[in-house]
Amino acid sequence: MLLRKCALGGFRALLCRTYTQNQKHIVVHPEIRQALSQKQPIVALESTIITHGMPVPQNVETALQVEEMVRQNGAVPATIGIIDGCIKVGLTQEELMKLAHKPREQVIKCSRRDLPYVVAAQQSGGTTVAATMIVAHQVGIPIFATGGIGGVHREGHVTMDVSADLVELGRTPVAVVCSGVKSILDIPRTLEYLETQGVCVASYASMGGVFPDFYTRDSGCKVPYNLETAADAARLLRAWRELDLQSGVLIGVPIPEEFAADKSAIDAAIEQANAEAQAQGVSGKEVTPFLLSHIAGITKGRSLQANIALIKNNAAVAAQIASAWVAGNGHQCGDSREPKKKPVVVGASILDLSFRVKDMHGLHLDGATYKSVAKHAAGGVGRNIAEGIYKLYGEVNLISAVGNDHFAQMLRQLMPAALQSNLIVDAQHATSLCSVIFDRLGDCKLILGDMDVHDSITTAALKAKSELFSQAPLIVMDSNLSEQAMSSTLQLAQQFQVPVFFEPTDMFIAGKPFKLPAELTQHIRLLKPNLHELKTIVEAITGQAVKHQPDTKQEQSELLKQTKGLLRQIDTRFNCIIATLGNHGVLLSIRSDAETDPSKLLSLSPSGEHTTLFYAPPKLQHIVNVSGAGDSFCAGFITALLKQCHTLDECVATGFASAERALLSESAVPDSYIKEGDNFESYFQQIEEKMQRKRI
Structure with a gap:
């Protein structure tokens, strides 16, 4: 997912929240990108568990089970690894299998x-704790779950073998x-080293603050702080982020009791494995996987089962902490000191029912019963736009009305x-x-x-809800009000x-707001009418009838000429009029x-001179x-x-790309604008490169 440095400079900020130039080698999976954008937990x-920590097939099975544990506890998993020189954040199942x-000799155990x-x-490469x-x-993910960290190796005070973790x-x-810390290491010296590094270390749900040692629940060492719950941990992490200490936090979670090893037996196995490592001359970053493998053999697989159990448990706890952080308005993703302003959408929420007749004979309003295929979906122009903004931008407030009935449910x-959260419920009207x-x-x-329930949106x-408006960068209003x-x-x-x-919504009601005093309508700075709605708006503003009947089926040059003629009658009242011309663009x-x-489009100052530009999107098949x-x-x-994209072309291309995703979806708003195995930036780039632009 390499973005063009020049033309896509503005769009880099659109869905990529914390990227800088040195991250051009990092590819973020669309699901992770959307989760970052929407501030999801x-x-x-890490991926050394896949490449160096466990044998096949347990490595892949465990990796997938760990991801599922994260999902089951309310968060999105982002497994990080390196494939053919590309750093991947959010490995797919196919990529996990490939890695x-x-x-083994073709996969590097990667630290900094x-x-x-x-x-x-x-x-x-498989990423270690440090690289992960x-x-x-x-990329902006502040919580990471793993099995155990590296540390000061036994005899480390002599060999100076200290993990980069x-x-x-x-x-x-x-x-x-x-x-x-992995049991094979010198845990007391490791904790001393972490203290020197200024790392906040805490145990989790551990009696008396006893720190775990991987295979067993008690390392024999205590740490200063114990966090009883996910909420406690989230509060600590919020304070840590606000203090901006630029150092990490280590939370030690004891292995589930039913999987914990007997301490004397595991210590004996570690001593035996250490002796074998020294005898074979194993050193450096090969020591840990060697010891883990030999301990698994000595314990006849029991240590491997314990390893699997503890990392799944850690993933569940990390997901619970991440969820508690987000639920507490901790702004897990992005800069908590600069919260994103929420636009406000005021408009209709509608339950759409559709019936497609299957009978071969003609359809007549004669009281007959016709076989049909029925579907239902969420609709309403205001609601659709709000959901689209939410999925693309991540923040929005929707003010709309529903009844207190089954349709509302x-x-x-x-x-x-x-x-x-801001729906108005009116028990007197149906949804x-x-x-x-x-x-x-x-x-x-x-x-x-x-549509009577919309009248519940009263003064x-x-x-x-005026506070929502006071903090909004933009208000979106549809004509159903x-x-x-x-x-x-x-x-x-x-x-x-x-x-x-x-958003004018319909040709019969498009002129409604322009009956209001000019001192109010002057705050409408942008609008997006189709050709028929544009005609209605021109007539409402000028008080004169438009003689010709707009028709998108006419020859394009004539269509553009007529549309520009309509725009010129009202253009200086607005910053931007987006006249949609069907499949023409x-x-x-x-x-x-x-x-x-383009930020001038949000200005409240008079608009002055206007420019007219025509954009034709690339053709789309299989709508x-x-x-x-x-x-x-x-x-x-x-x-x-x-x-704040840098070019107008980027804004239009983003609109076209979003519209195409909707055209390829069964519902009015697609489940996601970012498809699995795809990314919105590359899709946007393709649209921008193929769309035609000319000055009219």
Whole structure:
């Protein structure tokens, strides 16, 4: 996932939160990228367990089980490894298998010192605790789960054999959740070394602060602090992040009691394995895997089972801590000192029901029963745009209305939980329902809608949420609102000096806000009408009828000429009008200074001279659903603006890329704009390279 340094400079900030130039060798899996963007709890996982820690097939089986433990405890797993010189954050199952089955001599056990060589030589590697911490920190993941860390080796005071893990903990701000220091090491000296490095060390749910030693629950050493619960650990990590100490935290979790080894037996096995290592001249980074392998043989596999049990338990605990951190508004991902401002969307939430007739004979409104295929989905222009912004930008407040009925329950189940906190519940009205009937060829024949619940978005309800508006960088408003609700929304925009993006929704109601006083409508700085809605808006603003009937099926040059004629009648009232022209593309009328600085589109100052630009997207085959493409375009375009992309082309390409994802989805808003095995940046890049742009 290498981004072009020049044209994609602005988009690098769009979905890549903590990247710097030295990270061009790091590929972040789309699921991890989206989790970072949406501030979801994430747990980093190392890969030496796959390459050097366990034999096949236990290594792959354990890696997958550990990832599943993270998911079951509410977080997203991000296994880190290096394949053919590319550092991967979030290995796929295929990549895990590839790494696991490479011959051992072709896979390097990577610490900090090894990373430059492995990347430059395009080799593969398993990341140690130290290397995993480095990569996790660079991409913005602050919690990492592993089995046990390295430490000061026995006789380390003579040999000076000290693990790089300890040094990394002293200089890289990542919290490491583990079962303490591996039993094969000198644990007292390791803890002394960590104290010297300034590392905060704590035990977890351990009586009396006893520190674990990997295979057993009691190393014989105590640490200053014990964390009883995930919430306790999350509070510590929040304070650690706020203090910006630039050093790590080590949390020692005892192995589950039923898997703990007998201390005397494991100590005897370690002594025997150490003697064999010295006899065979094993040294350096080969010592740990040699000892673990021989201890497994000596204990007849019991140590391997204990190893598997403890790392799964550590992953579960790390996920619980990460979830508690996020739930406590700890801003796990990104900079907690600069929280992202949330745009506000005020508009409709609708439960869409569709029926596609299967009968061969014609469809008539004659009371007959027709066989059909029924589907239901979450809809509503405001809701669609809000969900799109949430999935792309990560933050949004949706103000919408639902009833207190079964339809509301169905709608809520289809909506992200993050969009539901500001829903207005009106027990006097049914949840908005839209029923669409298609014939067997897919042509829409009838639409029935119950929209009365939208009147529940009243002046009082909006003023009660005024704090949301006061902190918003942008307000998005759709035309399903009553005139009173529109007036109140624009009054709040005026009060807090926030620009408004207007989505006209339908040609019959597109002109509704322009009946309001000009001092309110002047805060509408952006709008996205289709050709019919644009005609309605022009007539509402100018008070004059448009004589010709817009038609997107006419020859393109004539279509652009007529559309530009309509735009010129109203363009100076706005910063940006995005006129959608069906499969032709979009015609943008923008204030001229925004062509080089798109942030001007959010300005409340007068717009002055305007420039008209036409963008034609690349052709798309196998379209699945057209119902939410325009709303996803809005979400992508708005996200690019809020993320301060550097070029207007990037903003439009982000809109097109988002719309295409929706066109390929069964639902109005796709489950994810980032497909597994893909990344949104490369998709966006393809769109930008293929779309056509010309000045009109």
